[in-house]
Amino acid sequence: xxxxxxxxxxxxxxxxxxxxxxxxxxxxxxxxxxxxxxxxxxxxxxxxxxxxxxxxxxxxxxxxxxxxxxxxxxxxxxxxxxxxxxxxxxxxxxxxxxxxxxxxxxxxxxxxxxxxxxxxxxxxxxxxxxxxxxxxxxxxxxxxxxxxxxxxxxxxxxxxxxxxxxxxxxxxxxxxxxxxxxxxxxxxxxxxxxxxxxxxxxxxxxxxxxxxxxxxxxxxxxxxxxxxxxxxxxxxxxxxxxxxxxxxxxxxxxxxxxxxxxxxxxxxxxx
Numbered sequence: 688x689x690x691x692x693x694x695x696x697x698x699x700x701x702x703x704x705x706x707x708x709x710x711x712x713x714x715x716x717x718x719x720x721x722x723x724x725x726x727x728x729x730x731x732x733x734x735x736x737x738x739x740x741x742x743x744x745x746x747x748x749x750x751x752x753x754x755x756x757x758x759x760x761x762x763x764x765x766x767x768x769x770x771x772x773x774x775x776x777x778x779x780x781x782x783x784x785x786x787x788x789x790x791x792x793x794x795x796x797x798x799x800x801x802x803x804x805x806x807x808x809x810x811x812x813x814x815x816x817x818x819x820x821x822x823x824x825x826x827x828x829x830x831x832x833x834x835x836x837x838x839x840x841x842x843x844x845x846x847x848x849x850x851x852x853x854x855x856x857x858x859x860x861x862x863x864x865x866x867x868x869x870x871x872x873x874x875x876x877x878x879x880x881x882x883x884x885x886x887x888x889x890x891x892x893x894x895x896x897x898x899x900x901x902x903x904x905x906x907x908x909x910x911x912x913x914x915x916x917x918x919x920x921x922x923x924x925x926x927x928x929x930x931x932x933x934x935x936x937x938x939x940x941x942x943x944x945x946x947x948x949x950x951x952x953x954x955x956x957x958x
Contacts, residue, residue: 688952694946694949695772698768698772698934699768701939704767704933704934705765707914708938709764709935711762712760712761713915714764714914714915715757718740721738721917722738722740728916728917730916731869731899731900731903732899734921743921746921750770752770753765764914766933767933771934774930774933775953778909779953782812782909783953786812786818786955789817790888791888792820792888793888793891793893794810794820794892795876796848797869797893797896798866798937799848799850799863800940801940803846803850804940804941807847809950811846812954821888822849824842825842825843827876827879829841829842831851831867831869833867840852840867842876850863850864868896869895870896872896874900877904891908892908895916895919897910898912898928899928902929908927908928909928909932911936913934916936920933
């Protein structure tokens, strides 16, 4: 059992919360890009409201704990560990709810180098509780726009977690995969599940495009997001994303293990 006090200490020492590696300049740039409707920052979300930069800064201050002062333009951003702990509690509640009814789940990540183990641990706990961990569209090709132009990736699953691979990457089933924010993988996975006659996931657990893309399509979605990713928090504020956990999503992969244990314990699930 990971206590709340121990978790708070870990969040700060691992820089998952507190002063994080995310730069203030980067966060403000992405808030402005979101306000301008840049699809690279919307990551699958279609906002219902007209979110101005000032609105986003206020929202991210409320949800993450970043400074609400627009004159604060440099240095490192800050995530309030208390907000992270509260969100992890809500995250655990949603895990417990889907496990109680033995629902189907889909897990996916655009940060496999960092977050694969976090999600894989959740997949083990949910599977042990009787949930079906879905793996639709295995091997399907996905054309994703990158800063280098359109590139073709392949959808793969590692320990029950969806990720993208570049052509010529290591054999299927190995790890890690490619970094992407695109919502196309979750759209293709959900379409493949529907074409096969289901089941569709009762819950999608993921980040970036997996989180926003699923929420935009009306599937309950939960996951983590960094202080420079406003889209998941907007989705949560507008009611299309169920839970967003504010934390740095680029620290060492083993630093997320206490979070996995914490939410599984809170959800009364085994790992």
